[in-house]
Amino acid sequence: MDDGSRVAAARDEFAMSADPFWDQVRELFHASAELAPSERAALLDHADARVRAEVESLLAAHDDTEPFLDRSVWDYIDRAEGDRLAGATIGPYRVVRQLGGGGMGTVFLAIRDGEFSQRVAIKLVRGGGGEAFVQRFRQERQILAALEHPNIARLIDGGRTPDGLPFLAMEFVDGVPIDEYCRAHALSIAQRLRLFLQLCDAVQYAHGNLVIHRDIKPANVLVSEEGTPKLLDFGIAKLVSSDTRADATVTRLMTPEYASPEQLLGEHVSTATDVYSLGVLLYELVTGAKPFAANRAPRDEAKPPRGEIGSIVAMAMEVNPSRRYGSVEQLADDVRRHLGGHPIAARRPTFRYRASKFARRNKLGVAAVAAIIAVIAIAFIATLHQKRIAERRFDQVRSLARSVVFEIHDAIATLPGSTPARELLVRRALVYLDNLAAEAEHNTPLQMELGGAYVKIGDVQGLPYTPNLGDTHGALTSYHKALAIAESVYADEPENRDALLLLADAHDRIGFVEQRTLRWVEALRAHERARVLREKITPRTPKDDLALARTWVAIGDDVYVGAKQIPESMHRVTPRQAYEAALHTLDRVPRTGPHRSELLMETGRAHQHLGGMFTGGEYHDMAAALAHHDAATRALEERASLDPTNAVARRNFADQLVMRATAQNAIRDGAGALEGTTRALAVMKELAAADPKNVEAQHDLAFVYEQMGFANLQLKRWADSERATREAIAIRERLVAADSGNREDIRGLAVLYGVLANVGKERGDAAAYARYREKADELLASSRR
Amino acid sequence: MPDVTRLLRDWSAGRAEARDELVGLVYAPLRAIAERHLQKERNAHTLQPTALVNELYLRLVDQRSVEWNDRAHFFAVAAQVMRRILVDHARRRNSEKRGGGVVPLTIGAALDVAASENFDVIALDAALENLAVIFPQQARLVELRFYGGLTIDETAAALGVSAATVSREWTMARAWLRREMNSR
Numbered sequence: 001m002d003d004g005s006r007v008a009a010a011r012d013e014f015a016m017s018a019d020p021f022w023d024q025v026r027e028l029f030h031a032s033a034e035l036a037p038s039e040r041a042a043l044l045d046h047a048d049a050r051v052r053a054e055v056e057s058l059l060a061a062h063d064d065t066e067p068f069l070d071r072s073v074w075d076y077i078d079r080a081e082g083d084r085l086a087g088a089t090i091g092p093y094r095v096v097r098q099l100g101g102g103g104m105g106t107v108f109l110a111i112r113d114g115e116f117s118q119r120v121a122i123k124l125v126r127g128g129g130g131e132a133f134v135q136r137f138r139q140e141r142q143i144l145a146a147l148e149h150p151n152i153a154r155l156i157d158g159g160r161t162p163d164g165l166p167f168l169a170m171e172f173v174d175g176v177p178i179d180e181y182c183r184a185h186a187l188s189i190a191q192r193l194r195l196f197l198q199l200c201d202a203v204q205y206a207h208g209n210l211v212i213h214r215d216i217k218p219a220n221v222l223v224s225e226e227g228t229p230k231l232l233d234f235g236i237a238k239l240v241s242s243d244t245r246a247d248a249t250v251t252r253l254m255t256p257e258y259a260s261p262e263q264l265l266g267e268h269v270s271t272a273t274d275v276y277s278l279g280v281l282l283y284e285l286v287t288g289a290k291p292f293a294a295n296r297a298p299r300d301e302a303k304p305p306r307g308e309i310g311s312i313v314a315m316a317m318e319v320n321p322s323r324r325y326g327s328v329e330q331l332a333d334d335v336r337r338h339l340g341g342h343p344i345a346a347r348r349p350t351f352r353y354r355a356s357k358f359a360r361r362n363k364l365g366v367a368a369v370a371a372i373i374a375v376i377a378i379a380f381i382a383t384l385h386q387k388r389i390a391e392r393r394f395d396q397v398r399s400l401a402r403s404v405v406f407e408i409h410d411a412i413a414t415l416p417g418s419t420p421a422r423e424l425l426v427r428r429a430l431v432y433l434d435n436l437a438a439e440a441e442h443n444t445p446l447q448m449e450l451g452g453a454y455v456k457i458g459d460v461q462g463l464p465y466t467p468n469l470g471d472t473h474g475a476l477t478s479y480h481k482a483l484a485i486a487e488s489v490y491a492d493e494p495e496n497r498d499a500l501l502l503l504a505d506a507h508d509r510i511g512f513v514e515q516r517t518l519r520w521v522e523a524l525r526a527h528e529r530a531r532v533l534r535e536k537i538t539p540r541t542p543k544d545d546l547a548l549a550r551t552w553v554a555i556g557d558d559v560y561v562g563a564k565q566i567p568e569s570m571h572r573v574t575p576r577q578a579y580e581a582a583l584h585t586l587d588r589v590p591r592t593g594p595h596r597s598e599l600l601m602e603t604g605r606a607h608q609h610l611g612g613m614f615t616g617g618e619y620h621d622m623a624a625a626l627a628h629h630d631a632a633t634r635a636l637e638e639r640a641s642l643d644p645t646n647a648v649a650r651r652n653f654a655d656q657l658v659m660r661a662t663a664q665n666a667i668r669d670g671a672g673a674l675e676g677t678t679r680a681l682a683v684m685k686e687l688a689a690a691d692p693k694n695v696e697a698q699h700d701l702a703f704v705y706e707q708m709g710f711a712n713l714q715l716k717r718w719a720d721s722e723r724a725t726r727e728a729i730a731i732r733e734r735l736v737a738a739d740s741g742n743r744e745d746i747r748g749l750a751v752l753y754g755v756l757a758n759v760g761k762e763r764g765d766a767a768a769y770a771r772y773r774e775k776a777d778e779l780l781a782s783s784r785r
Numbered sequence: 786m787p788d789v790t791r792l793l794r795d796w797s798a799g800r801a802e803a804r805d806e807l808v809g810l811v812y813a814p815l816r817a818i819a820e821r822h823l824q825k826e827r828n829a830h831t832l833q834p835t836a837l838v839n840e841l842y843l844r845l846v847d848q849r850s851v852e853w854n855d856r857a858h859f860f861a862v863a864a865q866v867m868r869r870i871l872v873d874h875a876r877r878r879n880s881e882k883r884g885g886g887v888v889p890l891t892i893g894a895a896l897d898v899a900a901s902e903n904f905d906v907i908a909l910d911a912a913l914e915n916l917a918v919i920f921p922q923q924a925r926l927v928e929l930r931f932y933g934g935l936t937i938d939e940t941a942a943a944l945g946v947s948a949a950t951v952s953r954e955w956t957m958a959r960a961w962l963r964r965e966m967n968s969r
Contacts, residue, residue: 014922014946014954022919029957061964062956068963069927072934073867641798645945690946 021051028055033062090122090161093169109172119172120156121232143211144234151202153222153232173230175222179284189309192285193335195229200278200332202231207271207328216277218284272321275331279316279324282309282335308338308346315346444493447485451502454482458509462695464516466648470695470739475513482506497537504533504547511554518743518783520562524570527554542589542599549602552582553609560613575613582606597642601652604635608659615663622667629660647687654683655700661707670714677708695735702731702748709755718759725755743783750779807862812869860943861925864933872910905966912965916958923958930955 028047032040032055040059044052089095093110099121112118144155157169176184178199182192199221203213213220213234220232283289286305305313312334318324325331325346334344455478459466462475483506490499511526534548556578559566573581583606589599607628614625633656640646640653657680661673681704688697705728712721729752732745753776760768792810795803917924922944929935929943937955941948 014920014950019919026920026957029960030953033956033960057964058957058960061967062960064963069931069959072931 024048024051025054025058028052029058029062032059037063090124090167091157091159091169093120093122095122110169120169121153121172123168123170123233124161124166143209147206147209147211147234149202149205150228151198151230152206152234153230155234170232171230173222173224173232175224175228175230177218178221178223178229178281179218179288181223181227182285183288189286190339193339195223195227196278196282196285197332197335198229199231199281200328200335202229203274203278204328204332206234207274212271213274213277216274216281218281221281270321271327272324275316275324275328276318276321278328278331279313282316283313286313308344311346312338312344444489444496447489448498448502451482451485451489451506454478454485455502455505455509458482458513462513462516463509464512464696466696470735472513472516472739476510479506479510479513483510500533500537501547504530504551507533508547508551508554511558515554515557515561516744518562518747520558520565521567521570523562524555524558524566527551527558528572531555540588542595545585545588546595546598546602549582549585549606552578552585553602553606556582556609556613560609560616563618576610576619579606579610579613597639597649600635600639600642601649604632604639604652604656607632607635608656611663612659615666622663625663626660626667629656629663632656633660647690650683651687651697651700654680654687655703658700658704658707661711665707665710665714668714670711673707673711674715677704677711680704681708695739698731698735699745702728702735702745705731706748706752706755709752713755713758713762716762718763722756722759725752725759728752729756746779746783750776750783753779804862804865808865808869811862811866860933860935860939861929864928864935867932867934868910868913868928872906908966909962912962915965916961920954920958920961923954923961926951926954927958927962 024047028043028051032043035043037059044055047055090108090110092112094112096109096111096119099107099109108122108124110120110122112120141155141158147154153173154171155168156171158167160166175181178195181187182195187195199216203216206213211234213231215233216231221229222232223229283305286309312331315334316324316331325334330345334346337344458475458478461471461478482502486499486503486506489496490503493499507526507530511523511530514520514523514526531548531551534544534551537544555573556575559571559573559578560575583603586599586603586606589595591599611625611628611632613619614621614628633653636649636653636656640649643649657676661676661680664670664673664676681701684697684700684704688694688701691697705724709721709725709728712718712724729749732749732752735745736749753772757769757772757776760766760772792803792807913924913927916927926940926944929940930937933940935943937948937951940955941951944951
């Protein structure tokens with residue numbers, strides 16, 4: 001998707017205003033606010049006079065540079081505290097003013113009483129741990145105070161304030177963070193690299209004195225006006241690191257931009273940790289962007305470093321510490337070689353780097369970013385595993401992979417926009433599980449986890465009617481892998497309930513994918529196997545009944561939609577019997593309690609499909625069709641209202657509105673159908689915009705437009721009908737081009753060209769009629785191939 | 786306090802009055818927590834609104850029976866409460882003459898800092914009301930950012946939209962409010 005349309009999609013995330021005037025104002029404001037005042041006229045000239053006047057007055061306010069709402073109420077509260085401390089005495093120092101609030105605590109500028117020349121930065125350490133902190137400080141101060149380097153801010157003193165709060169006094173550096181400095185002075189890449197080399201020199205010196213920084217980031221590198229960089233807070237992270245409150249760990253995980261994988265995991269920290277953080281800093285200095293920042297506005301998007309610098313960054317940021325540069329000196333040497341035009345030593349980019357590119361390309365929510373961190377964590381543990389450090393590691397990899405696949409994946413699955421994150425998650429976890437499974441062939445629980453993971457990745461790849469990536473072939477492959485595993489476990493342990501469930505799940509899903517490939521015999525065979533397995537399960541839980549009902553509905557679909565393909569010998573039930581078996585099965589599920597939402601979904605689904613069946617030729621009974629569609633609409637509407645944030649539930653409800661519209665179209669109730677599709681279109685558009693990678697959302701959109709085209713055809717609104725139909729055609733053509741395994745949409749295209757032919761006929765345009773008719777026939781033929 | 790949990794549920798399920806009841810319930814504890822952080826507990830010298838609200842959330846909400854999105858709702862409530870605290874304080878301050886001497890460090894003193902800056906708390910509140918009529922989501926966004934102290938990313942997560950959208954709409958909401966307040 002190009003940037004322009006992405007911006008448009010982002011704007012659509014906010015609901016329209018009740019008054020179209022204000023929507024126009026908003027749109028024009030957004031379009032012109034980013035432009036220089038001189039460039040705006042061209043845009044504004046085209047606008048309606050009232051809209052223009054409103055936007056101009058807003059732009060005038062926008063251009064006002066007086067600070068306004070630039071800090072939150074909480075910042076004011078914070079500052080009140082800083083003002084209170086001004087003039088206070090901390091040890092031998094007097095506070096002058098607050099400098100800022102850092103991650104570890106508030107920083108003040110202070111002077112030593114009586115010696116006005118000595119300015120220090122006092123850091124009040126939040127959560128430093130009182131007496132324990134002072135103990136640690138005593139142990140470390142000798143070493144830290146001995147660090148004397150022109151690019152390291154010295155530690156001067158430390159202790160506790162009169163009210164018992166730990167503090168540190170450090171050399172005050174009058175400068176700005178290195179990233180700001182580079183930007184403000186528009187430094188060239190070579191100048192940035194030279195600045196970076198001075199830093200490396202400082203870190204290398206400290207490492208020579210057995211001190212690890214642990215928290216290298218731009219905020220800790222201040223550059224003076226003369227251009228001298230100074231590293232702050234050397235070794236300070238260790239002093240405050242005994243702070244083991246749970247929330248501190250969480251905070252770390254959520255803001256991991258500079259922390260190395262081993263730090264995120266609370267593993268052993270070494271000089272390699274600083275090499276990693278220097279790598280992140282280098283990335284940022286040369287690109288102007290953080291490798292792991294999410295939610296960046298499209299226009300801020302920067303390319304990751306390429307070429308030699310890219311390789312240097314990648315090697316510094318290796319997940320496995322042993323594969324990074326062996327020392328800061330080696331890193332600096334490579335940067336020097338690059339500057340001097342000599343060949344560098346760094347190897348090719350690796351996963352961590354690729355993951356960073358992924359994070360850069362995808363604007364993901366907080367949850368997804370956290371999930372990516374978890375993936376990186378797995379990558380790290382897994383590399384340790386490969387070295388067979390200990391049996392314990394094996395269990396760690398496994399439990400982490402399991403939590404990624406089953407917990408994190410499920411937690412983000414219903415969030416709009418999470419599809420790419422889900423794929424990355426599951427795919428990475430699968431690699432590690434594969435490795436483990438090779439070593440533990442006879443470990444049944446592990447084999448089961450592996451099978452479950454294959455099902456999950458198949459879902460993300462292409463389970464129809466859920467958010468997926470549209471990779472039909474990939475999904476089938478994954479499900480068949482799961483099936484093979486489940487079969488082998490089930491053969492050994494016929495009593496294993498989980499194996500039986502996994503087997504049924506795999507069969508069911510293969511059936512669903514085969515439905516999309518229009519191979520109804522395969523679909524029915526798979527669903528029948530799943531049904532037989534599910535009926536064997538004892539004792540039965542409500543969950544089992546819900547799953548069985550789902551399978552029954554699928555069987556109904558297979559025999560109804562695929563009737564022409566399915567040989568007589570396979571016709572065990574009629575579609576109606578299958579759907580009613582589903583409703584009958586659902587009678588066993590308690591109406592209230594934890595399964596309410598799923599019960600509504602399955603009930604809605606069964607009625608929906610019955611409604612569809614009664615609409616069609618053989619079972620034609622429109623009164624029954626509409627009654628079932630109404631029942632389905634009620635159930636799915638209630639379900640969507642139970643959890644307004646559940647994108648899948650909202651999608652299913654909107655989809656039902658379209659299904660009902662198909663029935664309304666069939667009884668020539670164009671007005672009813674138009675109302676339903678209009679309502680559905682708003683939801684589907686929103687969901688598609690929120691998750692542009694989700695192919696299913698595109699299928700849905702095409703379906704809404706298709707039915708909208710029909711409705712308008714009934715209402716004799718030829719232009720509206722043609723417009724909606726063309727929208728549907730554009731989407732389906734894209735879908736077919738992207739996934740050759742998808743025949744359903746080829747057939748769908750044929751239907752749409754049929755609508756265009758009808759519009760042509762009604763308008764008396766014989767040429768259009770003939771042209772579109774031919775196109776429709778051609779497509780229909782190719783869908784059967 | 787299971788009440789809060791139930792009210793969050795109700796609000797999620799679409800009962801708008803539940804939100805007003807929530808605001809009432811959360812007002813006193815939030816104010817108390819903010820004041821405690823300023824006065825007694827010296828180990829938290831930089832306020833983190835999210836940490837404070839999290840603490841409140843943990844205290845008031847029954848963890849076993851909530852879902853992840855309840856938390857986002859709760860942040861929205863906390864932001865509204867903060868807005869109300871600010872306005873109530875400004876009203877009281879306008880109506881009663883304060884005595885001289887040392888101002889104790891209460892949340893009120895902090896709010897004085899806010900109020901003495903470049904805008905009028907009560908006027909902002911009224912302007913925000915007007916904005917809510919035209920662009921309700923922009924008004925919510927301002928609440929979360931200004932009164933709730935949420936970052937762009939946190940706001941995006943709470944509203945379920947992208948950070949880019951939050952950024953753009955925040956820009957416009959600010960322009961709108963600035964104009965509204967200038968015209969007074």
